[in-house]
Amino acid sequence: MVQSLAWQVRHYPDPHVRPECFELATVELPEPRPGQVLVRNTWTSVDPGLRLRLRPDAPSGYFAAFPVGVPMDGVFTIGVVEQTTDPAFPVGTTVWHAQGWRTHAVVDVAEEAMNGIARLRALDVSVVSPQTYLGPLGPMGLTAYAGLHVVDGLRGGETIWVSAAAGAVGSLVCQVARLLGHRVVASAGTDQKVAWLLDDLGVDAAFSWRAAPVVESLRAAAPDGIDLYFDGVGGDHLEAALEVAKPFARLALCGSVSDYEGEPTGPRNLFLATSKNLTLRGFRGSAHVALLEEMQARLGGWLAAGLLESRETVFDGLESAPTALADMLAGRTTGKTLVRIGAGPGPLSMPELNSVG
Numbered sequence: 001m002v003q004s005l006a007w008q009v010r011h012y013p014d015p016h017v018r019p020e021c022f023e024l025a026t027v028e029l030p031e032p033r034p035g036q037v038l039v040r041n042t043w044t045s046v047d048p049g050l051r052l053r054l055r056p057d058a059p060s061g062y063f064a065a066f067p068v069g070v071p072m073d074g075v076f077t078i079g080v081v082e083q084t085t086d087p088a089f090p091v092g093t094t095v096w097h098a099q100g101w102r103t104h105a106v107v108d109v110a111e112e113a114m115n116g117i118a119r120l121r122a123l124d125v126s127v128v129s130p131q132t133y134l135g136p137l138g139p140m141g142l143t144a145y146a147g148l149h150v151v152d153g154l155r156g157g158e159t160i161w162v163s164a165a166a167g168a169v170g171s172l173v174c175q176v177a178r179l180l181g182h183r184v185v186a187s188a189g190t191d192q193k194v195a196w197l198l199d200d201l202g203v204d205a206a207f208s209w210r211a212a213p214v215v216e217s218l219r220a221a222a223p224d225g226i227d228l229y230f231d232g233v234g235g236d237h238l239e240a241a242l243e244v245a246k247p248f249a250r251l252a253l254c255g256s257v258s259d260y261e262g263e264p265t266g267p268r269n270l271f272l273a274t275s276k277n278l279t280l281r282g283f284r285g286s287a288h289v290a291l292l293e294e295m296q297a298r299l300g301g302w303l304a305a306g307l308l309e310s311r312e313t314v315f316d317g318l319e320s321a322p323t324a325l326a327d328m329l330a331g332r333t334t335g336k337t338l339v340r341i342g343a344g345p346g347p348l349s350m351p352e353l354n355s356v357g
């Protein structure tokens, strides 16, 4: 019998995520049955979408809400197989799966977890670090790539605005769009993030959404208008995109993080979608699993060539996961927000005290 430490919800946030909303439980795991493996988790993901599930009912069509008082299930994670019943997943294999925010998990090999994107997969970690599969070579890369795909942004050569641009998805969208030959306008919440976007990621223009009304900053950065908008924020950002969009512009609606901890706002100017013949397309990365290999080949090639930067904010120890989520939602992290549970193959170490890298 293996024991796992696992985060569970104590009460739902009202409205802001705080560590006291969660409790760390000890769970006894059964021996893996045929078709199952035991995984020791090493890295787990911290995503804004978790906040959409920290409520009695998640938005219709989305991943299910986390019930109170049971380990949270359906969080993208990297681990190492410790016991196996399947020759395709020998002991020592690095894998991804959906049972994160815990130290160990018994995983069904055949389960189509999280719409299939988090089905147990063996990962090649010979040339990239395991956690790269939580960022550019995993669901974040797929979301960035799928969003550009659904609005025909992969052909390049246009002006694109990317919001939440210094985050996990946005920083990839900026870089991929630039590599494809787009003119990239980026927005983020601090001057340091704006400087990183301009100086390191090489975007053409960037602004802080806190410095002035978003629509004014966007007009100044894109005086001729935008052809594409990659929306991670919603609210005033989506309104600004509708205002500054050129006729027939396309908007990829990836998320609306500005709404996740409060009442949804806007857009109040949706008629502009009609008057300008705009296309607004909501999408989920998990609906585009068919693009995963194509995305990994392209982004993997750019990573290997040193053309793609994969920035991480790492919190050490499973105990830090709730703090990591709160910090990410508050804009205190840059790039992909991750929790490191263990250092890879070797004996289990208990989670360390929090520290932000």
Ligand SMILES: NC(=O)c1ccc[n+]([C@@H]2O[C@H](COP(=O)([O-])OP(=O)(O)OC[C@H]3O[C@@H](n4cnc5c(N)ncnc54)[C@H](OP(=O)(O)O)[C@@H]3O)[C@@H](O)[C@H]2O)c1
Pocket (backbone or CB within 6 Å): 046, 047, 048, 049, 140, 143, 164, 165, 166, 167, 168, 169, 170, 187, 188, 189, 190, 193, 209, 231, 232, 233, 253, 254, 255, 256, 257, 258, 259, 283, 284, 285, 286, 328, 329, 330, 331, 332, 333, 335, 336, 337
């Ligand atoms: N459709 C999908 O399949 C899919 C998959 C993954 C993520 N998403 C969505 O994509 C978006 C980004 O996700 P991510 O994982 O890359 O997270 P992230 O950008 O790494 O972190 C979220 C960021 O949102 C920004 N933010 C928070 N409140 C804001 C506000 N009121 N106005 C403007 N910005 C605000 C903060 O950055 P600043 O400091 O810049 O404000 C924060 O760092 C989210 O909406 C998420 O739900 C969708």
